[in-house]
Amino acid sequence: MYNLLHELPVDLGERSYPIMIGEGLLGECDLSGYVGGSQIMIVTNDVVGPLYLEKAKACFPGKAVDSVVLPDGEKHKDWQTLNLIFDALLEKRHTRKTTLVALGGGVVGDMTGFAAASYQRGVPFIQIPTTLLSQVDSSVGGKTGINHPLGKNMIGAFHQPEAVMIDTDTLQTLPPREVSAGLAEVIKYGLIRDTAFLGWLEETIEPLAACDSKALAEAIFRSCACKADVVAQDERESGLRATLNLGHTFGHAIETYAGYGNWLHGEAVGTGMIMAADLSAREGLISLADYDRVVRIVHRAGLPVQPPVEMTPEDFMGLMAVDKKNIDGKLRLVLLRALGDALVTSEATSQNLMATLKVFSQPQS
Ligand code: NAD
Ligand code: GLY
Numbered sequence: 001m002y003n004l005l006h007e008l009p010v011d012l013g014e015r016s017y018p019i020m021i022g023e024g025l026l027g028e029c030d031l032s033g034y035v036g037g038s039q040i041m042i043v044t045n046d047v048v049g050p051l052y053l054e055k056a057k058a059c060f061p062g063k064a065v066d067s068v069v070l071p072d073g074e075k076h077k078d079w080q081t082l083n084l085i086f087d088a089l090l091e092k093r094h095t096r097k098t099t100l101v102a103l104g105g106g107v108v109g110d111m112t113g114f115a116a117a118s119y120q121r122g123v124p125f126i127q128i129p130t131t132l133l134s135q136v137d138s139s140v141g142g143k144t145g146i147n148h149p150l151g152k153n154m155i156g157a158f159h160q161p162e163a164v165m166i167d168t169d170t171l172q173t174l175p176p177r178e179v180s181a182g183l184a185e186v187i188k189y190g191l192i193r194d195t196a197f198l199g200w201l202e203e204t205i206e207p208l209a210a211c212d213s214k215a216l217a218e219a220i221f222r223s224c225a226c227k228a229d230v231v232a233q234d235e236r237e238s239g240l241r242a243t244l245n246l247g248h249t250f251g252h253a254i255e256t257y258a259g260y261g262n263w264l265h266g267e268a269v270g271t272g273m274i275m276a277a278d279l280s281a282r283e284g285l286i287s288l289a290d291y292d293r294v295v296r297i298v299h300r301a302g303l304p305v306q307p308p309v310e311m312t313p314e315d316f317m318g319l320m321a322v323d324k325k326n327i328d329g330k331l332r333l334v335l336l337r338a339l340g341d342a343l344v345t346s347e348a349t350s351q352n353l354m355a356t357l358k359v360f361s362q363p364q365s
Pocket of ligand 1: 106
């Protein structure tokens with residue numbers, strides 16, 4: 001029998017949906033109540049499929065379940081791979097009543113969501129995230145899309161899922177590097193909104209990085225609660241939701257520069273949060289002691305603390321110029337007003353920004 005630990009609502013009026021968090025849900029928990037029609041297309045990849053596809057199929061008793069297996073990796077988060085989903089849907093004659101199911105990490109989740117947003121002008125989908133990063137962040141909130149060679153997640157749509165089912169047992173097969181990458185987004189919630197959570201993370205980061213199930217379940221619950229609250233207040237990112245992008249402007253530049261998949265998204269966000277904290281300190285918003293706390297927690301999570309050594313300030317500036325938060329050519333950044341309190345601003349001085357970029361373009365001692 002499965003053990004449902006938490007059920008959290010994402011409160012979006014008629015588009016509200018539950019986040020179910022538990023152990024042993026895959027294969028046991030019946031999700032057919034979230035499916036309107038009779039057809040299901042499970043989208044997964046060639047790493048997750050062999051591990052969990054059969055169990056995922058068992059979550060939809062009485063439905064006609066098809067599946068499509070994509071090549072694994074961030075470098076495949078593109079049009080060509082997205083088309084494999086449409087090929088499968090059309091070959092198997094899926095109608096507007098079909099439901100897509102994303103079984104995998106954030107890459108599969110973002111692409112499946114985007115396919116669902118656009119197939120026959122929009123069909124429902126369900127998220128079954130299997131990485132820590134996707135369980136704490138990407139499966140919740142309805143941001144879907146693919147990358148463009150010139151910028152991360154540049155093509156996409158908002159499309160909320162019908163339900164999110166998080167089976168924490170799936171994390172036991174996740175490589176340690178991916179666990180650390182997920183912790184970057186967990187730390188983010190502590191830094192932008194919740195100092196008590198940050199304090200808990202500082203006490204618990206080693207068990208979390210070592211994949212302790214009880215600690216991870218608590219971190220997932222608190223992260224999802226934070227994300228659900230932000231999304232409920234600002235679904236389309238007109239203000240508050242942009243704070244969830246702490247470290248992402250620097251991070252997306254690193255990911256794009258390094259070539260998609262060479263730096264994991266969470267690794268780039270971890271270093272990006274340190275850079276954002278450095279700039280926050282230069283702007284006089286946080287103290288150097290606070291900056292050190294940010295560096296320490298990111299480092300203890302097993303994440304890199306500086307960008308690729310050969311990356312120059314000019315590389316950063318060129319790549320950050322295409323960030324989605326920018327308005328009228330003005331760079332907008334998420335900074336820390338204090339630990340546990342973030343702001344979105346275009347007011348950071350160019351001198352301070354250049355100083356941050358320069359200091360991180362040199363090997364750190
Ligand atoms: P990912 O999807 O590439 O998964 C990481 C690796 O783990 C892959 O090789 C995957 O096949 C493998 N994997 C997945 N589950 C596994 C399991 N249980 N056991 C063993 N291996 C497993 O990467 P990710 O970190 O999950 O997601 C990163 C993506 O999410 C990025 O593209 C990023 O842009 C996106 N993202 C989106 C949002 C959003 O709001 N939509 C938020 C954050 C990140
Ligand atoms: N990961 C940022 C967001 O969902 O808004």
